[in-house]
Amino acid sequence: MQIKPLKYHEKNTAMELVWTTFLKFEAPDYSAAGTQHFKAFIRDSRAIGALDMLGAFEGSVLTGLIALDPARRHISLFFVDERWQGQGVGRQLFDCLAREVPHCPITVNASPYAVPIYRCLGFTPTAPEQLTNGIRYTPMIYRREK
Template sequence: MEIKKLIQAEKADAMRLVWDVFLKFEAPDYVEEGVNTFRDFINDENQINNLEMDGAYEKGSLSGVIATRNESSHIALFFVDRRYHRQGIGRKLFEAVLRNSASEIITVHSSPYAREIYHKLGFTDTDAEQTKNGIRYIPMKYQE
């Protein structure tokens, strides 16, 4: 497996992977407004172009994506293709963020589905579950 920074031309493939995984694992827990909010976000080129993205490649195929903003101090997107779940790809993507971030604290708004995954990576909840524009999330932080 190879972890590398994604270039502009690779971001469309990354957003397709994100959308596919979102539909399978996240969307069933969201109201229509939340699904639409998420779709609009990943289709907004300005928003996506302002994210730093790393991709995991397995035999030349994109298998996972992590995207950050605010100088790698906030995880905006973190998705692994379902065929590669529980194989350590998410941990390797997160380790790439840790290497690239100058911040001592990394934050995320975790979906309810991903809550335990973030806990396994060392994140702690900073508040109760919230909903904004139909998106359900738990504010969390990782502190070295």
């Protein structure tokens, strides 16, 4: 498994992985409006282009990705292809990202599906579940132990 920054030409493939995985695991928890809002976000080339993205590759196959809004130290996207879930891909992606932003807390708005995953990575909730634009999420934070 190789973790590396995604190149511009790889981002379309990355968004296909995001959309397919979202539909299977997260969309069932969202309203139609929430699903449409998410779809609009991943199709917004300006928003996606502003994110720092790391991809996990097995050979030339993208198996997962994590995307950080560098200004806010906020995870905007974190998806692993269904066939690669449970094999440590997400952990490797997060660990690599965390090394790139040492000494800074990292935040995320975790979907209901992802809350247990983020807890395993060391995140804690900062507020109860919320609903914005049809998207359900729990604000969470990761703080490194000193």
